[in-house]
Amino acid sequence: MTAVTPAADLAAAVQVLDAAESVTVLCHVQPDADTVGSGLALAQVLHRRRVPVRVSFAAPAELPVSMRSLPGAEHLVPPDRVPERVDLLVAVDCGSAGRLGALADRIAGAATTLVLDHHRSNTCFGTVNVVDPTAESTTALLARIFDAWGVPIDRDIAHCLFAGLVTDTGSFKWAGPGTHRLAERLLATGIDGAGITRTLMDTHPFGWLRMLSRVLDTARIDPAAAGGAGLVSVFVRREDIGEVRSEEVESVIDVIRTTAEAAIAVVFKESRAMPEHWTVSLRSRDSAIGTADGVDVAEVAARLGGGGHRYAAGYTAAGVPEELLAALITALEPA
Numbered sequence: 001m002t003a004v005t006p007a008a009d010l011a012a013a014v015q016v017l018d019a020a021e022s023v024t025v026l027c028h029v030q031p032d033a034d035t036v037g038s039g040l041a042l043a044q045v046l047h048r049r050r051v052p053v054r055v056s057f058a059a060p061a062e063l064p065v066s067m068r069s070l071p072g073a074e075h076l077v078p079p080d081r082v083p084e085r086v087d088l089l090v091a092v093d094c095g096s097a098g099r100l101g102a103l104a105d106r107i108a109g110a111a112t113t114l115v116l117d118h119h120r121s122n123t124c125f126g127t128v129n130v131v132d133p134t135a136e137s138t139t140a141l142l143a144r145i146f147d148a149w150g151v152p153i154d155r156d157i158a159h160c161l162f163a164g165l166v167t168d169t170g171s172f173k174w175a176g177p178g179t180h181r182l183a184e185r186l187l188a189t190g191i192d193g194a195g196i197t198r199t200l201m202d203t204h205p206f207g208w209l210r211m212l213s214r215v216l217d218t219a220r221i222d223p224a225a226a227g228g229a230g231l232v233s234v235f236v237r238r239e240d241i242g243e244v245r246s247e248e249v250e251s252v253i254d255v256i257r258t259t260a261e262a263a264i265a266v267v268f269k270e271s272r273a274m275p276e277h278w279t280v281s282l283r284s285r286d287s288a289i290g291t292a293d294g295v296d297v298a299e300v301a302a303r304l305g306g307g308g309h310r311y312a313a314g315y316t317a318a319g320v321p322e323e324l325l326a327a328l329i330t331a332l333e334p335a
């Protein structure tokens with residue numbers, strides 16, 4: 001059966017958006033194409049309705065290069081241009097207030113906070129929370145909200161929505177009933193789906209190959225981890241990153257998680273600015289097709305202070321590699 005967002009949730013979102021006199025949309029730190037696509041799609045809709053709107057994210061300072069061709073980028077402002085007091089604040093694709101980074105303090109100064117998200121671990125930190133874990137992406141949830149609102153989805157908005165859909169489904173590898181129907185509808189507006197996908201997911205500078213070879217050389221496997229499910233792990237240290245973009249670092253997990261001998265994959269990514277501070281990406285796979293009985297990494301990440309989805313989650317940590325790996329292996333032990 002096709003997943004459906006409860007009509008009451010959609011109506012609640014529409015009511016808040018429709019009543020807003022000005023809107024500040026916040027994306028999560030280290031933004032991906034789902035949070036930025038959601039932010040820019042919503043900004044374009046509001047702008048056309050003559051509602052003043054700005055979109056921002058706390059870090060890094062620049063929008064990742066792969067997302068710069070997304071329509072609506074003119075609505076982006078640096079975080080220091082987000083005032084202390086705002087009318088309606090909309091957080092897109094953020095499972096918790098912490099995902100807003102330094103902009104999380106703007107919630108206190110917002111008349112209303114609307115949370116639009118699809119992370120199962122969402123803490124519902126808004127005044128109004130529309131959280132649908134059955135949505136493939138936050139942009140898919142937005143498509144449902146736009147429909148409930150009577151907003152037409154044209155080519156520019158479809159481009160942003162498709163960006164989130166194609167990336168969060170891993171190029172439609174994790175598609176569910178209805179996913180392709182939404183993709184078909186977005187493609188029918190005339191967007192270049194192959195071009196958008198290539199720009200966002202399949203384009204890396206030559207330096208990526210060198211970075212990969214250094215990093216992959218350090219990969220290790222722990223077959224006994226997670227009660228025998230197996231863990232493959234990699235550390236991306238500051239000196240490995242060199243000049244490559246954040247997109248290149250984020251792509252490492254997609255190579256690691258293909259390891260046959262491990263049901264769980266982890267990549268520890270060291271901060272460029274702060275030595276021994278790491279963001280951690282966790283992936284789990286179904287143990288068999290259609291069984292959905294793989295390890296729930298959202299639960300594991302939550303135990304370590306993070307969150308996410310059943311098969312893709314993350315957290316942050318500080319320390320030396322051996323300690324971080326040991327802490328994760330402990331957290332992976334079956335209860």
Ligand SMILES: [Mn+2]
Pocket residue numbers: 034035093118137138168
């Ligand atoms: Mn997402």
